[in-house]
Amino acid sequence: MEERGESAVWVNGAELPLSEYLAHSAGLLANHAPVLLLKILDPKPQAVAGELYFEVHEEKQEVYIVTHVDAQAWPGGVGGIRFGMDQVKRKSFGDAHQFRAAYLEAVQAYEKIRRQIDEQGVTDLADDEAKARAHMNSFAALRDLKVGDVVKVPTWTPHSLLHGVRVVEFQTQTYERFIISFAQQVVTQDHWDSTHAISHMHIDAPAQEQFDHIEPGIERIASFTDFNVWRLFHPLLRTAEHPDNRQRKTVGGRTQFMKYLSRRALFLLVVMSVAGLVLVYPPSRLISLLWPNWSVPFGLMAGLLAFPLILRLLHEQTNHAWSRAISAVVMTWLGICFVMLCLILVAEVLLMFPLPSETVGQGVAALVVLISMYAIFNAHRLHVHKIEVTANQTVNGTRLAQISDVHIGSRQPGFLKPIVQTVNALDADYVLITGDLIDMSNIDIDSLAPLGEIKAPTLFCIGNHERYVDLDAICQRLSSLGIEVLRNRSIDRDGLQFIGIDDAESKSQVAREIKALNANPDAFRILLYHRPDGAEEAAAWGVDLMLTGHTHRGQIVPFNFLVKKVHGYLGACYAAIPMTNANWSEPTDLIIEQIEIGPMQNYTYIIGSRETREVAIVDPAWDIDALTKHLAEKDYTLKAALATHYHPDHVGGSFSGHNVEGIAELMAINPVKVYCHKAEADGIKKVTEISDSDMVRVDSGDTLKLGNIEVEFLHTPGHTPGSQCFRIKNTLVSGDTLFINGCGRVDLPGSNTDDMYHSLRKLADLPDDTLLLPGHNYGHVPNATMGETKGMNVHLRIDNIETWHDIMGH
Structure with missing residues (x-):
């Protein structure tokens, strides 16, 4: 078992450190093939304590097979592994050397904080640690993992399993490794191999795993010098034959078999119920309407149910022309029966009135024939739909x-x-x-x-x-x-x-x-x-x-x-x-651009109307020249600047000895109004030095029109007194109120813990399909729906203010 980087071997019921076991076994293993280690990695569910080392290996071969994804850590059942480097982020640097240098700087900045926490016991660096870790991790690519996934780790490829993902690992005993970083407290802090590891690691995207297809249902997922790992796909209790030694083994047991039977029984019950409703009831009821004095025989009803199902099963077992014809007949009959069912339900309503059943039945029969004939004709027609899409000049005219x-x-x-x-x-x-x-x-x-x-x-x-x-x-x-x-x-x-x-x-x-x-x-x-x-x-x-x-x-x-x-x-x-x-954009008129900018991973947004090209820019800062050039290249007409809150990394100004470009520099080029919440106006005026006449003070519920696109202002205090979000259709630009995995700080001047709680409760009530666009790239994805965010972000799930106080340290 390896838990948080500590490896051990079970020998005769006792736990022995892996290094000790290998040392004692060296003589016994000298004349045998190299040892292959089979380990179970079981990171803890907690996000920090469970992250294993982000490391590279010079020689070691290893393959992970995911066996469990902790529901507490990953409610959606999809966990993750940091695997390789983020290729989009890499493109933002001039060359590989600049990328490695920037990443090393981020790692070393995190190491400094990590050592202060672990070695010196500093307790007030939690927020700084989280931000530094998020920035460091933004350089690494995140890959989804679910049960059954297989990951081959090439040499010199940086990787780290995330919390709550349990795997079985096959690896060679060669255990040289170079640790880039680790987000956990360990016994010693002497394992930072960052400089060497980052200078030697591969930064290209790892190649997609290719598995050897042996025969249908069997593939080789790992190949070591004297050992292969096979993956077999087969239904429960099917006998599988190994392709090398022809040994036959039966997989499964009594408990699994009973679970399988119960699931299949429930599935068949549902299928037969639906089939009875669609295949038996409509034709039987139609016959009774057309010929009221004729009783539908049981054998006919059974045949209506069984015959299509049997023919469909026959088609699944062969691909002969006659079986395809049978399938076509069955699927057509199924469609006719569904049309019949819909019309029969209408007929049942009509029969509540004094209408002759034969007349109603004849009407249903006629409509079934007409609709079915049109449907069969239409299904065999080819439909070509021509659509024009606006593109840049380079690809204009492409078909x-x-x-x-x-x-x-x-x-x-x-x-x-x-x-x-x-x-x-x-x-x-x-x-x-x-x-x-x-x-x-x-x-x-x-x-x-x-x-x-x-x-x-x-x-x-x-x-x-x-x-x-x-x-x-x-x-x-x-x-x-x-x-x-x-x-x-x-x-x-x-x-x-x-x-x-x-x-x-x-x-x-x-x-x-x-x-x-x-x-x-x-x-x-x-x-x-x-x-x-x-x-x-x-x-x-x-x-x-x-x-x-x-x-x-x-x-x-x-x-x-x-x-x-x-x-x-x-x-x-x-x-x-x-x-x-x-x-x-929907296929209507909305434009929203998400632009990551600045060293603090800020997001600036451009929102507006495609028809009129009128746009507003949200939180313009850091590189105003680049933003204005982008507006010109897209032929946008800037109509307004929107501020989520007054902090300089969002609107410009000075802080911590740094001067950040922002709204003031933007207005010198494009003199537009700045829309801010009325409780935030003084703060924005102070940090940007713009005048009262440059600002439009808004309140929650106010709106701004950009062409036929409407932007609604939502007051969400907490991070600052006048923090606000912007809602455009079913999209929310949330500033520093809400992030994918967290919320804005409430330990800064002007922030308020209780206000933040109530603001998050307001946002939690938005529809689950609302797209969340945060103010910083602090999450593992740049955006998510509110439904997805609720599953990942504990702050949105707290509906009791006392619990909120406990978590936020109030």
Whole structure:
């Protein structure tokens, strides 16, 4: 077991330090193969105490397999590992040397504070420690981990498991390591190898793990000199055959088997209930309406239920032409039955009035036939939707063709040919396939061959349905057809950067995958991601255009209402969602840009109307020249400056011997009004030296119009008396009131602990789909929804002021 860096071996029921065990065993091991260590790493759930060393290895080989993610530490079930360096941050430095130097400076600044706390017992540095640690960690890339994930750690790659993520680790006994930093109190502080480690570590993004595919259901995930680690995918209690020694083993036990049976029984009960409602009730009820004196035989009802299910199961076991025809018939009948169900429910309401049942039944039957005929006809038509997207001059005139949700398997493979012909006729520069090309059905991958006839360069990202088949085989087949498969990677072509992200379980996971890639700031960045989830956040991810699918426009009433509710977009597969370089935008008129600026990781925001190009700038500071040039390049008309609070890192001024550019310098170039809360006006006037006439004093509930975009001011005191947030549609710019993982300090002049509590309670009541844009890059992601933030940020979950006082030290 290794817990917080302390390793031990269990020998005959007793715990022995790992180093002692290896020393005593040296003679016994001399004539044998090198030792392979199998360890369990179990970091504590607490965020600081549980973080292991951020370290690199010169020779050691190691592989992590995630076995548990602590629910207390990670309510969403997705933990993390710091793995490699942040490529977006790296791009902000001139070269690798400057990046390493800046990172070393950040680590050494943190080490100084850490030593004061651990060696000298200084107790009032908690806030300074948290800020220094956040700045230091911002250089490292954060990768999501969930149960079952495998991480191969290359030599000289910096890495550190985060708190609450338990793994099994396979490693060689070579245990040389160089520790860059550690965010925990340890027995000794003599292990800082920062200078050597940072000068030698790899700063390029680690290559994506590639596992050896042995045969369906078996892959090699680690290969040591005398030892291999295999991963087997198989259902419970299936017999698996090892590919090397042909030993057959049965996996599972009585307890697991009983749990499996109970889950399957519940699943089958739900399926049979739904199937009965959709497949049996509508036709039986329609028959009773048309022929009231005829009793529907039980055998007919059983056949209506069983026959489609049996045929569908037969199709799952084979990919012959006859099975595909059967599947088409079954799926068509299922659709007809659903239409029938909806109309029968309407009929039941009509029958409350004195209407002849035969007449109602005939009306239902006629509508079922007409609607079904139109639906079958419409399902086999190709729909081409043309959309114009504003882009920069470099890529103007580029033609993109998007294909999405073809579902070969449920749909006949022959459907690909007319798609290819249609796409070729569009004369596109690039063809982009945004997932669900195939179905979960058993298909012949050679049926994808028509895609090789697409003339334009073609790119593909996976959707949720590709996960139900042999994904590796599908990707290999597409690659053989000349299609570029983008799995959490990007490529640059002709001034465009295409980013393909695998269908993921959370928006924060997508954000981290994008952040880990090498961003090209000069390119027009196009995100291919199967679901429209995250469209509102994509701007802050640095995306200019997001192309998605998945929703099928709801496919059939009333599912269109459900799809709209779940994903926020009904026709995302038919609508491009343009964004202006790090902007967020609905397919309406809103622009929001998130710009990280200054040594304190501040965020400045530009918000406004795409139609009128009128914008306001939130908390302009640090580099006014760069901000004004950016406004000019985007052809924006600056109408106002908005201040969240008076601190100089947000509005400019002097502090701690530093002079920060801000609002005063901005107004010398663009003389606009400064909108601040009335309780903050004196503070802003004092630090920036602007006049009363330059300011507009606002109160909570006041609004500002930018074109047809409305900005609402929300007074949120606590960090300062007049701190305010800005709400634009379902987006919140929160300044220093609320961060992704915390809140603003309440130990500064003018701050108030109770006011902060009440302000956070106000923000906690905002809808969960509200996008939070904080004032600093202190979190592991640049933004998150309020729902996600509540899961990560304990300050938003405290609903008792006494508990708040205990935590905040009131």
